[in-house]
Amino acid sequence: MIKRLVQNLSRTLCGMGVLIFVGVAQAQDKPNIVLLYADDLGYADLSIYGNEYHQTPNIDSLMKAGMRFTQAYSPAALCAPSRVGLLSGRYPARFGVYEVVVGVKARGKPLDELPMVQPDNELRLPADNNTLGELLKAAGYRCGMFGKWHVGREKPSQRGFDDFVMLRNGGHLDVKMSYLRQSGDYPEPSGYSSDYISLCADQFLDKNDDRPFFLYLPHTLVHTAMGPGTKPLEPKEELKNKYKALKPSKLHGNPLYAGMVEALDQSVGALNTSLKKGGLLKNTLIIFTSDNGGLLGGPSGKVENGLALGRYTSNYPLKLGKSTLWEGGIRIPLSVTWPGHIEAGSLNDAVVSQLDFLPTLMEVAGGGKAPGKPMDGQSLWPLLRGKTPSEQERKLFWHYPGYRIYKDVGQRPASAVRWGDWKLVESLEDGSVQLFDLKNDISEQQDVAQKHPEHTGRLRKALAKWRSDTNAPLPTPRK
Numbered sequence: 001m002i003k004r005l006v007q008n009l010s011r012t013l014c015g016m017g018v019l020i021f022v023g024v025a026q027a028q029d030k031p032n033i034v035l036l037y038a039d040d041l042g043y044a045d046l047s048i049y050g051n052e053y054h055q056t057p058n059i060d061s062l063m064k065a066g067m068r069f070t071q072a073y074s075p076a077a078l079c080a081p082s083r084v085g086l087l088s089g090r091y092p093a094r095f096g097v098y099e100v101v102v103g104v105k106a107r108g109k110p111l112d113e114l115p116m117v118q119p120d121n122e123l124r125l126p127a128d129n130n131t132l133g134e135l136l137k138a139a140g141y142r143c144g145m146f147g148k149w150h151v152g153r154e155k156p157s158q159r160g161f162d163d164f165v166m167l168r169n170g171g172h173l174d175v176k177m178s179y180l181r182q183s184g185d186y187p188e189p190s191g192y193s194s195d196y197i198s199l200c201a202d203q204f205l206d207k208n209d210d211r212p213f214f215l216y217l218p219h220t221l222v223h224t225a226m227g228p229g230t231k232p233l234e235p236k237e238e239l240k241n242k243y244k245a246l247k248p249s250k251l252h253g254n255p256l257y258a259g260m261v262e263a264l265d266q267s268v269g270a271l272n273t274s275l276k277k278g279g280l281l282k283n284t285l286i287i288f289t290s291d292n293g294g295l296l297g298g299p300s301g302k303v304e305n306g307l308a309l310g311r312y313t314s315n316y317p318l319k320l321g322k323s324t325l326w327e328g329g330i331r332i333p334l335s336v337t338w339p340g341h342i343e344a345g346s347l348n349d350a351v352v353s354q355l356d357f358l359p360t361l362m363e364v365a366g367g368g369k370a371p372g373k374p375m376d377g378q379s380l381w382p383l384l385r386g387k388t389p390s391e392q393e394r395k396l397f398w399h400y401p402g403y404r405i406y407k408d409v410g411q412r413p414a415s416a417v418r419w420g421d422w423k424l425v426e427s428l429e430d431g432s433v434q435l436f437d438l439k440n441d442i443s444e445q446q447d448v449a450q451k452h453p454e455h456t457g458r459l460r461k462a463l464a465k466w467r468s469d470t471n472a473p474l475p476t477p478r479k
Helices: 002-015 057-064 079-088 132-138 193-206 237-244 255-277 354-364 453-470
Strands: 032-038 067-073 142-148 163-167 179-182 213-218 284-290 299-304 307-310 331-337 346-353 395-400 404-406 409-411 414-419 422-427 433-437
Touching: 032 255, 032 354, 057 255, 057 284, 057 331, 079 132, 079 354, 132 142, 132 213, 132 354, 142 193, 163 193, 193 213, 193 255, 237 255, 284 354, 346 354, 395 453, 414 453, 422 453, 433 453
Parallel strands: 032 213, 032 284, 067 346, 142 163, 142 213
Antiparallel strands: 067 331, 163 179, 284 331, 299 307, 395 414, 404 409, 414 422, 422 433
């Protein structure tokens, strides 16, 4: 009966132009999937990644129950392009997405003072590119999205999600300032942002039927609050007071930011409780990660081994943070947990990307490779099952053709490629390049482009080809 229904559904959806995967598993064989997507949470913001000031027991426990990665990357150094890459499985440069708003808006300096004219930014998920929600729905999943959407004007229900509550970056203390719209009978917005997301997620899980579910929780924490009457950092009062009473560590010590991190951690604990309550935890695959590196919040005046530490946080030993193509802007925390299928307490140093999530989850959901447009990621399932990484060195690319400059510090137009242990950053203003050996210089302090011309030339050529293949938008000289 189930097999016949799946076959009929496949014929119907194929006729509608929806991608169908070969070898879809029966519903009872599929895991539930939860994707926890933090906003601006840095590589060094969690205690399990070495933070000695922030307390994140729930996230730490989740990560210890599965596989944690040390060299995971977001598709971009900013939230909107990263989310486009996450949901499409393709580089955001393919769609002309590199910033967080539509059009052109230089950050920090007037446009006419900049040497290059930056291209218009798109902010969309093209209709002819299926999303993770659409693909999992076609595979028999009930899909819910609760949190920050930020991939265009379309509602989540138009891109595969049955249930949704859309938020933006507004206030944390009063989630009504972040609320946009919702489907169904989910609660009216009230209270702290992460608590409200937890409440909606719990209701979604209570409504669970005989289908597997995909629960996408893109939190607004720990992004700074925005809007009338807000302050950039908005922790819960009790958490602010808690951290004010604690001694700062060498690298971290902002009690307001720390309180926001712990509020996010509390929400992860609430999700765990909801899954246990429904008897769902055992057959649920959970991904925890962040959309980009941590926001430094300006220099604190402190320097550690040549790296400036921020007023909000530090991504040390990684260089700088959000909006930059340095490691602090694109290397992020990541864990994947599935009891009985992924070894608890395992640590993996393979180079991986959030672009890999779509092909991974399609394989886990019982499908093969999607026909049609190629994915830029690759399935992580062999790694998650404990297999040795491929001997072929991984190539990953990033692209930012705009400006984010504050007091002459920030990101100018550039592209970057990581190929194996080598990383090259190329200026799109003057064509200059810098090369780093990340295996021996994780902080990107030693430019070895002149010392290793063979690697410089190889990576530069690969980067130029990628820009051409993806039709990445480029800045032009100002006349």
